Amino acid sequence: MKKILICGEGEHDMGKKEYCPRQNDYEIYEGWIQKFIRQIKPNLNIRFEIRRRKELTSFTRGKNRLTLKGHREKAFYAMMIAKREGYDAVVFMVDADTKDLKQWQEKCQEILEGFAAVKTTRLGIACVPKSASESWLLSDSKAWATLGLSDLKALPTEPEMIWGKRNDPNANHPHQYFKRICQKTDIPNNKYTRWEVAELSDVNVIEEKCPNSFVAFHQTLDKI
Numbered sequence: 001m002k003k004i005l006i007c008g009e010g011e012h013d014m015g016k017k018e019y020c021p022r023q024n025d026y027e028i029y030e031g032w033i034q035k036f037i038r039q040i041k042p043n044l045n046i047r048f049e050i051r052r053r054k055e056l057t058s059f060t061r062g063k064n065r066l067t068l069k070g071h072r073e074k075a076f077y078a079m080m081i082a083k084r085e086g087y088d089a090v091v092f093m094v095d096a097d098t099k100d101l102k103q104w105q106e107k108c109q110e111i112l113e114g115f116a117a118v119k120t121t122r123l124g125i126a127c128v129p130k131s132a133s134e135s136w137l138l139s140d141s142k143a144w145a146t147l148g149l150s151d152l153k154a155l156p157t158e159p160e161m162i163w164g165k166r167n168d169p170n171a172n173h174p175h176q177y178f179k180r181i182c183q184k185t186d187i188p189n190n191k192y193t194r195w196e197v198a199e200l201s202d203v204n205v206i207e208e209k210c211p212n213s214f215v216a217f218h219q220t221l222d223k224i
Contacts, residue, residue: 001045001046001047002044002045002046002047002088002089002224003046003047003049003086003087003088003089004037004046004047004048004049004087004088004089004090004091004224005048005049005050005051005078005081005082005085005087005089005090005091006031006033006034006048006049006050006051006090006091006093007050007051007052007053007056007074007078007090007091007092007093008031008033008050008052008053008091008092008093008094008127009052009053009093009094009095010052011029011031011191012031012032012133012190012191012194013031013032013033013093013133013194014031014033014034014050014052014093015028015029015030015031015033015034015050015195016029016031016050017029017050029195030048030195031050031191031194031195031198032133032136032137032194032195032197032198033091033093033127034048035195035198035199036136036198036201036203036206036217037091037221039202039203040203040218040221040222041221041224044224049087051078051081053074053078053092053094056074056077056078056081057077068113068114068117070110071092071094071107071110071111071114072110072111072113072114072117073114074092074114075090075092075110075111075112075113075114075115075124075126076114076115076117076118078090078092078114078115079114079115079117079118079120079122079124080118082120082122083118083120083122087122088122088123088224089122089123089124089125089224090115090122090123090124090125091125091127092111092114092115092124092125092126092127093127093128093133094107094111094127094128095128095129095131095132095133096128096129096130096131096132096213097131097132098130098131098163099130099131099160099161099162099163101130101212104128104130104212104213107128108126108128108216111124111126111128112124112126123220123223123224125217125220125221126216126217126220127217128213128216128217129210129213129214130160130210130212130213131160131161131162131163131173131174132173132174132175133174133194134174134175134177134178134194135156135159135160135162135174135210135213136159136201136206136210136213136214137178137194137197137198137201138155138156138159138162138174138177138178138181139155139159139201139205139206139208139209139210139214140197140200140201140202140205140206140209141155142200142202142205143197143200143201143202144181144185144197146200147185147187147193147196147197147200148185148186148187149181149184149185150184151184154180154181154184155181156172156177157209158209159174159209159210160209160210160211160212160213162174162177164176203218
């Protein structure tokens with residue numbers, strides 16, 4: 001059994017635990033991160049735990065507090081939790097929020113430097129979709145055909161390179177692009193659709209369409 005801590009933005013990427021009074025237990029709904037990991041490591045028995053990035057707080061106070069900037073700080077806290085609570089690996093997810101290769105690399109490096117500030121042998125995995133997570137989810141045309149999309153040419157040929165104004169419905173920002181594809185497919189633009197797309201998508205196809213960010217994610221996962 002491998003224990004993996006996932007630190008992400010929210011339910012759309014990490015899923016959720018929901019208490020069920022009738023069963024007096026928690027229902028586990030896995031996000032697209034877990035679904036992709038299970039595809040990549042199908043023979044590995046994994047237990048996932050999730051933490052929102054915004055909930056990661058300082059372990060040190062006052063003069064002893066480390067001066068880590070950007071995503072380094074949160075990645076450091078995530079790895080400290082993994083060390084303290086006995087996880088085998090940490091997956092730290094954040095969108096690149098850019099199609100620029102250099103900026104994507106810099107964001108990945110920030111996360112890795114945060115991990116490295118903790119003295120431990122636990123594996124730190126930077127999960128940084130370029131341009132955003134919707135790029136990965138727009139990669140597999142067969143997945144979308146299964147969901148009912150008839151115009152498969154509407155999907156991007158280079159998902160990592162789509163970009164535009166975040167709040168412009170006609171722009172090619174991944175959030176807006178994903179929303180329009182959902183509209184064409186007549187399905188809701190929500191977390192449940194993202195989970196279903198991830199379940200249906202083939203990680204090998206995503207690797208072909210997203211040769212920078214998804215390949216890097218896959219290669220690091222292979223070290224578990």
